[in-house]
Structures are given as C-alpha cells and as structure tokens.
Amino acid sequence: MIAAILVLSTGLTGMTLEQIPGQAELGHIEIHGVATGDFDIELWKSGEVPLLPDARHPLLAPRQSGVYRNIYAPSAVRVEGGWRLFYGAWDGINVGYDWIYSVFTADFVDFGPRETVIENGVFRHVCNVNALALPDGGFELMCTVYPTPNDRNKPAYFTSRDGETWNGADAPYAAEYGDIITIEGYEGFEDADINGMNVIFRDGDTLHLYFNDFKNFGPVFRAESTDGKHFTYRGVALECHKMVNDVKRFATDDGYAWLMGLHRNRDGLWYALSEGGKEFDAEIPLLTNAGPEDQYIVALGWVTDENRILGVLYGAGEVPGLNRNRIFARWLQRKVVFTSSDGTVCLPEKAMGPDRQLIRIPEGVAPDGTLQVFSEDGERSLGPPVSIGNADTTIFRIVPAAGAELE
Numbered sequence: 001m002i003a004a005i006l007v008l009s010t011g012l013t014g015m016t017l018e019q020i021p022g023q024a025e026l027g028h029i030e031i032h033g034v035a036t037g038d039f040d041i042e043l044w045k046s047g048e049v050p051l052l053p054d055a056r057h058p059l060l061a062p063r064q065s066g067v068y069r070n071i072y073a074p075s076a077v078r079v080e081g082g083w084r085l086f087y088g089a090w091d092g093i094n095v096g097y098d099w100i101y102s103v104f105t106a107d108f109v110d111f112g113p114r115e116t117v118i119e120n121g122v123f124r125h126v127c128n129v130n131a132l133a134l135p136d137g138g139f140e141l142m143c144t145v146y147p148t149p150n151d152r153n154k155p156a157y158f159t160s161r162d163g164e165t166w167n168g169a170d171a172p173y174a175a176e177y178g179d180i181i182t183i184e185g186y187e188g189f190e191d192a193d194i195n196g197m198n199v200i201f202r203d204g205d206t207l208h209l210y211f212n213d214f215k216n217f218g219p220v221f222r223a224e225s226t227d228g229k230h231f232t233y234r235g236v237a238l239e240c241h242k243m244v245n246d247v248k249r250f251a252t253d254d255g256y257a258w259l260m261g262l263h264r265n266r267d268g269l270w271y272a273l274s275e276g277g278k279e280f281d282a283e284i285p286l287l288t289n290a291g292p293e294d295q296y297i298v299a300l301g302w303v304t305d306e307n308r309i310l311g312v313l314y315g316a317g318e319v320p321g322l323n324r325n326r327i328f329a330r331w332l333q334r335k336v337v338f339t340s341s342d343g344t345v346c347l348p349e350k351a352m353g354p355d356r357q358l359i360r361i362p363e364g365v366a367p368d369g370t371l372q373v374f375s376e377d378g379e380r381s382l383g384p385p386v387s388i389g390n391a392d393t394t395i396f397r398i399v400p401a402a403g404a405e406l407e
Contacts, residue, residue: 028358029371031348034333035355036376038307039250043377044273047284050376051311051330055350055358057293058326059313060085063092063114071101072315072325073196074130074301075246077139082106082162083303085313086117086141087327088127092321098127099172100143102163108303108329118143118158118166121174126156128196128299130246135202139163140228142200142209145175153195154180155211157228159261181208183223185233191215196299200228201247201258203279208277210237210244210260220244220260222278238272238280245300249277251307261286261300261312265322267273269300269314287330292318294328303329303354310354335356335378339385340369 024030043049062069071089086102091114093099100118105111118126118141128144138161145156156179160166162192165174197212197220209223209231220238223231238244242262248256258274260283267289272280289295294316303310311331314355315323331351336359344365350358361367370385 011047018162025358027363028360029338030352031336031357031359031371033124034336034351034357034373035310036308036334037307039252039257039309040376041250041252041254041273044257044259044271044284046377047331048377049286049406050335050378051287051347052333052351052357053290054108054329054331055352057290057328059108060111060160060327061063062088062089062326066090066093068093068096069159070317070323070325071327072317073128073299074313074315074327075129075141076301076303077131077133078305078391079104079133083108083112084131084139086129086131086139086184088129088143088226088299096267098125100126100129100141101157107355109356116172117141119174120145121170121176123147123175126175128198130199132200132202134149134159134161137161140202140207142181142198142228143175144195144198145180146195148177148180150190152191152193153214154192155194155198155209159228181225181229181231182208183211183231183233186223188213188215188220194286197243197245199244199247199260201249203249203277207231208247210247212243217241220262220280229268234278237274237278238283240272240283246302247277248302248304250309259302261302263297263300263314265296265298267295267297269312270296281359286312289316290328293326294318296320296325298322311351329353332376334376334382335374337372337374337378338369338388339372340366342366342369 062071066174068090073088075086076083077303097120103111103114105148120126123145125146130142132140141158146153158166193214198276199210201208208227219236222234222237225231246261258277260272262270269286270283271286272283274280297316299315301313313329315325331354338359348359372385
C-alpha cells in the first residue's frame with residue numbers, strides 16, 4: 001500500500017522534494033498547498049470549472065443528540081485564522097424549528113464546537129443565512145423568517161460587532177418581527193414570498209440584496225440599502241427561473257467579476273457572471289450531484305479568501321421532502337498527477353478541504369514514478385516532473401526549487 005504526504009508551495013514554477021514525517025491514508029498520496037490562486041475569469045467563462053469533491057461525504061452532518069437533524073444552508077466568512085461557517089438547520093435539536101448556527105474552522109479539515117446564533121423567537125423558522133464580515137469588525141446576516149402575520153417568508157437582518165451579541169441581545173438571539181426588512185418600490189412586497197433567496201453583498205456603505213419571489217418566480221431581483229433594513233428596489237439582475245444563494249466579487253485585469261450561485265432544489269448548481277453586479281449573464285452549469293446522498297441540492301455558499309474562490313459548500317439530501325440534508329463540499333485546486341514507472345497515470349480523485357489533495361494509487365501499481373503539478377484545468381504545467389522512489393509509507397514535502405519564481 002502507498003501512503004505519502006506532499007506539501008506544495010502555492011504558485012510554483014519549479015519544485016523539489018524533501019521527506020517529512022506523517023501519515024497519509026493507506027493507498028494514497030496526500031499533497032498540501034494545492035489551493036487555487038487568484039480568481040481566473042477565463043476559467044469561469046469557459047463553463048468547465050474542475051471541482052474536486054471532498055473526501056468526506058458529507059463534510060458536515062447534524063449532531064445526533066436531538067431527534068431533528070437537517071442542516072443545509074451554509075455561508076462561510078473569512079476571519080482571522082480561518083473561517084466562521086454560519087448555517088441554518090435543525091442541528092440535532094428536539095424541536096423541528098430552523099435556527100442559525102456557526103462553527104469555526106481553520107482549514108475545513110477540522111471544526112470547532114457549534115454555537116447557536118439565532119433562534120426562531122416569534123417565528124417558526126429562521127434559516128437560509130447569508131453572512132458577511134462587517135468592515136469594522138463583526139458580522140451581518142440576512143436570513144429567512146417564517147411565518148409573517150400574513151403567512152409569508154421574508155428576509156430579516158441581524159448584526160453583531162463581536163459575534164456574540166446579535167441585534168443588541170446575547171446569543172442565541174430570539175428573532176422578532178422588527179427584524180424583517182422592507183423593499184420600497186418592489187410592487188407586491190407585502191405579499192411576496194421570499195424563501196431562501198436573500199443574498200447580500202456589501203460595497204462600501206451600500207448593501208446590495210439579490211432575491212427571488214415565489215409569488216413572481218423567474219427573475220433574480222436587486223435592491224439596495226444603507227442600513228440593512230430599508231431597501232430600495234433597483235430592478236432585475238438575472239432572468240433564470242433559479243434561486244440565488246450567494247454573490248461574491250473578485251478583482252480582474254479589467255475591473256471586477258461578480259459571481260452569483262444558484263440552485264433549483266434538484267441535482268445541480270449553476271453560476272452567473274457580471275462585470276458590475278447589476279445585470280448578470282445567463283447562468284452556466286457548475287456541478288451535479290455525486291450520488292444519492294446529495295441528489296436534492298437546496299442551498300450553496302462560496303468559500304473565498306481575499307481574491308480567491310476556493311470552492312463551494314452546498315446543502316443537499318436524498319429525499320424529495322428536502323428535510324434530511326447535510327452540508328457537502330467541492331474544491332477548486334491545482335491539479336497534481338502521479339505517473340507510475342509502469343506507465344499508470346493516477347489523477348486526483350478527492351480533496352480534504354481547500355488545500356489538500358488525495359491521489360489514490362490502485363493495488364498492483366508500481367509505487368515509484370513522477371509527480372507533476374498543473375494549473376486547475378490541467379492544461380498548464382507549473383513545474384517539471386519530480387521523481388519519487390518507493391513511495392510506500394514515505395512522506396514528502398514539495399518546496400520551491402532553488403531559484404524558482406512564484407506566480
């Protein structure tokens with residue numbers, strides 16, 4: 001059996017190997033440092049974004065302590081030392097009410113203790129969280145609350161300066177009717193049914209809201225606010241008959257690219273691009289389910305780090321009732337290829353978080369050969385092949401070769 005760990009420096013145009021102690025899974029080579037580089041607009045325009053599934057399927061399952069177990073609405077925020085992952089769920093509780101939770105992770109490999117952030121309060125459910133970091137510290141969330149007095153779903157806004165006190169009360173905050181937002185100029189807002197389609201993006205003092213309405217389903221609409229509570233309708237952002245779940249912005253050579261993620265409670269996810277965030281091009285397929293466990297995809301959230309999009313988290317389950325969901329992950333990584341001395345080519349099959357890649361070496365394949373690193377699409381070499389002797393139980397670190405330049 002082959003077990004090896006390799007650590008790759010991001011942006012290598014040349015590399016060498018050094019042995020380090022450690023354990024990979026039997027029959028695998030493990031490579032660290034493979035997370036993608038800066039946002040590549042041409043890759044996303046191509047419609048061929050090569051995402052590796054996480055080896056854990058699901059990445060995050062509900063706690064087992066309670067009898068209601070259904071977690072599905074992920075939204076990851078970059079913080080010091082890692083990410084704070086917010087999600088909506090029945091996370092192993094004894095009532096069938098959606099609450100908002102959070103958990104810290106340094107690397108999406110290990111996770112800390114889970115915390116309840118928002119409870120349902122006067123509502124039956126608070127879910128479908130979309131979270132941002134505030135510029136001067138803390139967080140802001142846009143969530144779905146249900147039911148309003150006229151039996152509708154509506155977005156509600158929550159803020160915290162320290163991640164512990166929300167809308168002026170200690171967590172878990174009990175949601176109130178006063179947390180519901182308004183959208184001036186959107187005809188029929190009172191009767192609108194906005195369920196799980198409440199996405200925010202902050203650009204300075206302006207908070208953009210992207211939303212759908214089941215009473216007027218088809219377009220993704222756009223609104224703006226300066227206080228997070230009172231929005232002004234700005235028009236249609238995308239005609240698509242799919243549900244918006246996240247929007248992020250990345251710098252490009254020509255300005256900015258806005259990336260919208262969409263789902264349809266089915267077996268796929270889509271994305272759409274925009275240069276200015278006001279109108280988006282037609283949606284493009286992103287992924288389909290990996291098996292029966294994630295057949296019905298009900299939510300998504302991008303994972304980002306500054307100007308990089310590392311991957312996507314998504315809530316999904318195996319029943320059409322959409323009430324037995326888990327959180328799954330796919331990652332965008334540089335591609336490492338192992339070529340055995342017997343000619344067998346082994347490609348990466350799984351990831352372990354955004355920065356680790358796993359290559360399975362089948363039984364009977366010679367354990368010596370070469371490793372080579374390519375760009376995310378596998379088209380461009382980032383360094384020459386590196387020879388490996390007997391990789392059986394041997395662990396390596398890949399470091400920049402002498403004189404190598406970083407991209």
